Amino acid sequence: MTNVISEIKKDFIYNLVLKGERADGRSFDQYREISIERDVIRKAEGSALVKLGLSQVLVGIKMQPGEPFPDSPNRGVIITNAELVPLASPMFEPGPPNEVGIELARLVDRGVRESKAVNLEALCVIPGKQVWIIFIDVHILDDCGNILDAASLGAIAALLTTKVPANKFGLGEDYMLPVRDIPIATTAIEFNDVLMLDPGTDEESIANTKLTVISSTDGSICGMQKSGTGTLKPEQIYRIVDIACEKAKEIREKFLEV
Amino acid sequence: MIAMDETDISFFKDGLRLDGRREDQLRPIKMEVGVLARADGSCYIEMGGNKVIAAVYGPREVHPRHLQDVTRAIVRYRYNMASFSVEERKRPGPDRRSYELSKVSREALEPVILTNYFPRSVIDVFVEVLQADAGTRTAGINAAAVALADAGIPMKSMISSCAAGKVADTIVLDPMKEEDNFGQADLPIAMTPNGDITLMQMDGRLSIDEFHKAVEMAMKGAQDIYQMQRKALVDKYSQLEGEPHREEVQACD
Numbered sequence: 001m002t003n004v005i006s007e008i009k010k011d012f013i014y015n016l017v018l019k020g021e022r023a024d025g026r027s028f029d030q031y032r033e034i035s036i037e038r039d040v041i042r043k044a045e046g047s048a049l050v051k052l053g054l055s056q057v058l059v060g061i062k063m064q065p066g067e068p069f070p071d072s073p074n075r076g077v078i079i080t081n082a083e084l085v086p087l088a089s090p091m092f093e094p095g096p097p098n099e100v101g102i103e104l105a106r107l108v109d110r111g112v113r114e115s116k117a118v119n120l121e122a123l124c125v126i127p128g129k130q131v132w133i134i135f136i137d138v139h140i141l142d143d144c145g146n147i148l149d150a151a152s153l154g155a156i157a158a159l160l161t162t163k164v165p166a167n168k169f170g171l172g173e174d175y176m177l178p179v180r181d182i183p184i185a186t187t188a189i190e191f192n193d194v195l196m197l198d199p200g201t202d203e204e205s206i207a208n209t210k211l212t213v214i215s216s217t218d219g220s221i222c223g224m225q226k227s228g229t230g231t232l233k234p235e236q237i238y239r240i241v242d243i244a245c246e247k248a249k250e251i252r253e254k255f256l257e258v
Numbered sequence: 259m260i261a262m263d264e265t266d267i268s269f270f271k272d273g274l275r276l277d278g279r280r281e282d283q284l285r286p287i288k289m290e291v292g293v294l295a296r297a298d299g300s301c302y303i304e305m306g307g308n309k310v311i312a313a314v315y316g317p318r319e320v321h322p323r324h325l326q327d328v329t330r331a332i333v334r335y336r337y338n339m340a341s342f343s344v345e346e347r348k349r350p351g352p353d354r355r356s357y358e359l360s361k362v363s364r365e366a367l368e369p370v371i372l373t374n375y376f377p378r379s380v381i382d383v384f385v386e387v388l389q390a391d392a393g394t395r396t397a398g399i400n401a402a403a404v405a406l407a408d409a410g411i412p413m414k415s416m417i418s419s420c421a422a423g424k425v426a427d428t429i430v431l432d433p434m435k436e437e438d439n440f441g442q443a444d445l446p447i448a449m450t451p452n453g454d455i456t457l458m459q460m461d462g463r464l465s466i467d468e469f470h471k472a473v474e475m476a477m478k479g480a481q482d483i484y485q486m487q488r489k490a491l492v493d494k495y496s497q498l499e500g501e502p503h504r505e506e507v508q509a510c511d
Contacts, residue, residue, distance in 0.1 A: 099358070100361075102357045102361075103361055103362075105354070106354060106355075110461050113461075114461045216463070221460065221463070221464050221466065222462065223460055224461075225458070226365070227361070229368040231369045231449075231450065231454035232454070233453065233455070234453060234473055237473065241466060241469065242466070
């Protein structure tokens with residue numbers, strides 16, 4: 001499902017990389033401009049519209065009481081879905097999610113889950129019977145590259161604005177969702193031994209390897225995924241991890257910590 | 259499933275793990291090459307309690323045809339769990355987890371397959387997990403890589419896969435079910451014998467130092483598995499070792 005890119009454009013990007021430049025003038029570790037608009041959907045319990053350069057991702061949170069999983073009777077449930085709707089890219093098609101969409105949703109989910117960002121114990125209503133279910137729905141609106149980072153940013157931003165709709169279900173007063181960590185996903189591509197953060201669509205299609213690192217507020221790593229058909233040296237992975245954690249800290253402090 | 263708190267389990271007894279292994283020790287591994295008659299290549303592997311079988315078909319014609327690539331062979335990888343392979347019956351058929359595992363496993367093998375030799379064709383890799391005990395994706399990749407070699411698919415190198423994890427604040431090699439379920443992190447990798455990493459996933463929580471340690475440990479495990487894969491292939495094809503006679507070479511043509 002990668003974009004088709006002409007050889008001449010590939011050559012152009014390649015030659016720029018040799019000169020230490022990127023097509024849009026960014027440095028290799030520079031993100032495009034980020035903007036987060038919160039509470040854009042009034043019907044949702046929480047929502048955020050993230051713009052990462054020209055990429056746009058909308059994340060909505062819905063909550064409802066339901067049954068817990070038998071192996072975690074005292075914990076709330078998180079369900080993450082991603083829709084790569086055809087309006088977002090000529091490469092997206094209608095129909096059930098393909099493996100790219102599934103991987104995206106599972107990575108967003110992994111960030112939220114593994115960082116233990118949401119205090120799920122606090123979302124138990126009746127142990128073993130009733131807990132809160134959080135639906136994180138990611139809607140990709142415009143794919144101009146690196147939608148994964150935008151989607152994870154959207155998910156945590158939306159969770160931070162989420163109000164548990166207790167009143168609507170006769171479970172007392174509404175209250176803010178207890179969020180205690182801010183996981184940030186940072187993605188880099190490797191091209192000719194150069195590591196580039198926040199790849200645009202053209203950059204994504206020239207590189208065949210991507211590494212996403214999800215880090216939490218205390219600087220530890222809570223998720224990672226290599227995707228694409230290339231290889232990475234351990235040293236390259238270590239370098240990406242270092243840069244990614246640094247970048248994640250910047251993004252977290254600038255956009256999400258009050 | 260029994261609900262247990264992470265703190266309820268002690269993962270070490272007298273410095274050894276629940277199954278008596280050291281921190282940096284793999285579970286016993288058994289590999290057999292060419293176990294299926296119909297497949298072009300196959301391999302059965304046991305890694306601890308995992309029992310996984312991999313088959314390779316191809317290069318063969320692509321169906322549906324619109325998927326074919328005029329410049330190279332496409333690679334398809336299907337990771338599938340038998341419904342009886344886990345404690346509680348798994349609903350048959352692909353779920354979101356198996357879609358993701360199929361994708362990353364394919365991407366773990368594709369870097370070494372010389373796909374440009376076979377334009378317009380497909381190399382199908384089917385992996386069936388018959389019994390699961392943590393680490394099924396790594397077992398599947400190990401078996402699939404051997405099955406590809408058994409099928410005679412030209413490859414730049416072997417691929418070996420192994421996970422490291424963190425339990426009770428200790429980094430351990432090749433976590434088993436208990437360690438995976440109640441552990442603090444899981445990090446499966448796959449690599450070539452040269453140390454080029456083709457699969458890298460992680461969940462849980464690791465500091466950067468722990469991460470380095472886990473990667474190094476998993477790479478060492480994968481290196482050991484590589485030797486076993488090599489041996490399994492040599493054992494099957496040992497009669498072909500050494501200089502073949504010229505007549506034999508001609509007879510093969």
